[in-house]
Amino acid sequence: AALAALGATLTLPGLAGFVLAIGMAVDANVLVFERAREEYAAHHRPTPRSALAAGFRNALSAIADSNITTLIAAGLLFLLASGPVRGFGVTLGIGVLASMVSALVITRALADLAVSRPGLRRRPHLTGIAHTGVVRDRLARGNPRLMRHPRRWLAASAAALVLAGAGIALRGLDFGIEFTGGRQVEYATATPVDPDRARAALADAGFPHAVVQTSGENRLTVRTGQLTTAQANAVGAAVGDLTSRADELRDETIGPSLGKELRRGALIALAVALGAQLVYLAVRFRLLLGTAAVAALAHDVVILVGVFAWLGKPVDGVFLAALLTVIGYSVNDSVVVFDRLRELTRHADKERETRFRDIAGRALQQTLPRTVNTGTGAALILTALAGFGGDSLTDFALALLIGLAVGTYSSMFTATPLAVVLQERRR
Structure with a gap:
């Protein structure tokens, strides 16, 4: 919704920003529940509900520090970088803010509601907080001195x-096409073409590093390195074999200066x-x-x-x-x-x-x-x-x-x- 409001385009680097934000949201929940387990196991908190409250309180500083460092990086990438790196910064910043709300507000409300149920109060082991977990138990028994050497x-x-x-x-x-420059050709096809099939066909034709994307209904965009006339014809023939008709709409040369600017930024x-x-x-x-x-x-x-x-x-x-x-x-x-x-x-x-x-x-x-x-x-x-x-x-x-x-x-x-x-x- 935030991307739609900003009019941003979701690219693969943007998807990577979402992956990281979702991972941090999951990580925040794990931090809270692990701290709740510690509090309950140490008998500092007699009930799962009080242990959960202590877990949120004790994990807050770690969650805040990790999210703030990530927000600093996302903001600077948005301000200083360009192209896909800037898109990564935008989606990462949005995702981190959303994950903090979900982990510290929504998850807390739902978890507190769950542990307040009478059945869970009588059987605290069902919450998962009342046992310390396999990894923690083995570490406690073995007591490895990890920083001995x-x-x-x-x-x-x-x-x-x-x-x-x-x-x-x-x-x-x-270095890929984004950094070295190359050729970008867009085709209008009679029927939809699966990008994976197009990549396989181009690899068989001698272009294993070609980047293939769909750019609209019955539109296919192919990016490769610098091509000769014969190689460009081979790319067109490989795409044409995948559908009954493939018309070339655009053929552009991407200069290496753009790639150098992107890499430097x-x-x-x-x-x-x-x-x-x-x-x-x-x-x-x-x-x-x-x-x-x-x-x-x-x-x-x-x-x-x-x-x-x-x-x-x-x-x-x-x-x-x-x-x-x-x-x-x-x-x-x-x-x-x-x-x-x-x-x-x-x-x-x-x-x-x-x-x-x-x-x-x-x-x-x-x-x-x-x-x-x-x-x-x-x-x-x-x-x-x-x-x-x-x-x-x-x-x-x-x-x-x-x-x-x-x-x-x-x-x-x-x-x-x-x-x-x-x-x-x-x-």
């Missing part, structure tokens, strides 16, 4: 960075957004934790680009949308861990002088169930999207799956160990 985690991250950098240096990046907007997030995190937490979070984010970007270089996948608008989504997920995860770290540090026993690495390990252990729950749900959706979404969404889902795995790992085992090492070096 923080430098080993950083060594693993450094090895992944070296491998990704080698892929970029040795294989290079295959995206990089500038991304750099400014990272700087703004660093400033906000430094104010809300400490400069040390903000630096660790942004460093983990840069780690995710390099690894995702390196994996696509090794796989030979094109770096195009689809990849750019996935990259921006991964950045949002990564910062969100780091904020959740650091919010718990800040809370535990505030309540640490000053006389015992508990070590920072022990507090960080406990914060990581307490937030791990939330990370597993949200990560598993997102992985199931993205796996289905990669398997059944068609050619246009396969690379998008693949990039998100890789980014989800790397971002989840880095928020726990890159950002947190880096914060521990920086803190001990400073001391």
